[in-house]
Amino acid sequence: MKKMMKLLAVSAASLVLMLSLFACAESPEEKKAEEPAAAQPEAVAETAPEAAPTEGAAPAEAKTVKAGFVYVSPVGDAGYSYAHDLGRKAVEELDFATTSFVESVPEGADSERVIRNMARKEFDIIFTTSFGYMDPTIKVAKEFPNLRFMHCSGFKKAENVNNYFGRIYQARYLTGLVAGAMTKSNKLGYVAAFPIPEVIRGINAFTIGVRQVNPEAEVRVVWTKTWYDPALEKDAAKSLLDAGCDVIAQHQDSPAPQEAAQEAGAYSVGYNSDMSSFAPKAHLTSAIWNWAPMYVKTVEQVRDGSWQGDQSMWWSMQDGVVDIAPMGPMVPEDVKASVMAKRDEMVDGTDTVFAGPIKNQNGEVVVAEGTVMADGDLLGMTWFVEGVVGSAE
Template sequence: MKRRFWCAALIAVLMVTLALSGCGQKQATPAPENKFKVAFVYVGPVGDTGWTYSHDEARKYLISKIPDVQTTIVESVPEGADAERVITQLAEQGNKLIFTTSFGYMDPTINVAKKYPDIVFMHCSGYKTAANVGTYFGRIYQARYLSGIAAGKTTKSNQIGYVAAFPIPEVVRGINAFTQGVRSVNPDAKVKVIWTNTWYDPAKEKQAGKTLLDAGADVIAQHQDTPGPQQAAEEAGKYGVGYNTDMSKLAPKAVLTSVVWNWGPYYVKIVESVKNKTWKSEQYWGPMSDGVIALAPFGPMVNDETKQLVDDAQKVIISGRWDVFTGPIKDQSGKVKVPAGQRMSDADMLSFDWFVEGVEGTLGK
């Protein structure tokens, strides 16, 4: 009987271990008892070279700055019921702080947080908070505007393609900011949008880029997690603007610049505040002046005139004297949505559900 009991126990342990490994969980640092445990939930694989990669590089930066942190990551977690299960599992494992790094984790994060009031949850790009839930994002639209200047000065066909993930306010805001930048230097240019309804699908994203190039675009921008659209541009002898990380290494002849994230210092700040018990729930939306967003270095194909235009606009944005969505701004039909001299409120920017003049495409199609 004892032998049967121990055999059954061993089988149960093995099943639990296999279940954990099946959801992509990785303990990224050793786990002595004195470690402060922090977990990260990722929507894509660490090797996506884009969104998830940028967060994981920040996690490594965190470890380098706070050595007594133990981190756990779970990759490729679908947005929905699976996310709630994974977040719950991480809470049960004793993590004191859990970062959930995709918009679709918003409701699962809130649901789990209700059950674990002593754990701090930080959700990236969402808008729902609680006593133990904060949100964080950066004003990436500011860097997108600057990249639009580079694209607008580079295009010869006045047709610029944009490979977009999902028609949520975050993505719509980025398309609009990019288009505002393009048309600030080239009022005749148009930005054509194709939706993939994916965050991470290398083949589909690259094919969307090819479709835009075949339709006459000679610059390709993107809100996707892979370099596929940039690689499509390079193969066609055209240009592009990367996203999340510097994509020039993956398409060096095409990438004008990339709109990039720098999450590391922010992660250090949050971990220190939770450890010191000074953390408070907030909705952080960091500007370019905070350093959480930036432009990657320009490629050799970008001329000095364009660099100067971008630099001048960047200085004004960082100063706070002006921001991207300052009127007059018209929608696709030509109707004035933001009067001259008026600046859009954060609430309006966070709920963008219309395209600015110069965008070709419809929401969700």
């Protein structure tokens, strides 16, 4: 009996000890409440390598990359933002990435607000896709040094900001070869957005292509001072058609110039994406973007830790970022063959679009024979080549 009482006493003491231990332990809710909020992503260069998993342990969960995109125009316009959004969708298909976008964001204060809102949501990388987003991107990037930013078509960069673009002038040159072969009036029109190096460079490349096959032709430029305004773009195209232009090219975001050309019984050259469906009787070809390779590669670099800031990226036809759309049935087979031969040279890495001799509008040689313009000069181009009618300002 004494032995049984002794055992009961020991059991009771053990139970009291266990209850006291449970009373001292934190509840899961209390412990979670005391944990600090999640920090912003570390800069790539400061990220420590992951420890090797122990034998038999479950593999660590792969990092999910959040990518944000800011667009200057609607994604459904078949133009510039539409092309960027196709690249975003390629990123969305990756099993380790999620994306979000904001469309129709005006350049200036509105873009700064949108970019900052994305940064506050801790996107791993933010793509700002219009030239006028450059300064807002740089400003917000300083406020969020641990986040990564990519600005399209600009020239400023920082430790956490890269600028990027593609050599769309290569495609412009090829479309110029087509347009120069198809004009009958030797007057071609170009509906252009803003007089910045990106646009001027494209007009010059187009004109070089036109005059290579048709030295007597001229390219007339009308500025709209807007990236996306279908009504204004169409009116600008009509003014060029009224002036005798029988081919209309564009650096605009909507297919309105294509539609104006078809309504007038003229030809057209599109931009950003294949615009043939909007003007099938007029559309000769388009200079097109394919942002998917660059966007997918960039997001992969963010994921594996190899992304580096303070870089300039200028991908080419060889990289698959720029190209031309299929040429229309009105283009003769011999023209198609010669243009595709030049395209093959570019795909192989040969780029002689801006090879001398090249003259400016005043007939002065600005690129000597036997030389090719350096990238720095191309990126800062503010003058028109011979054959362009209009002001570069």
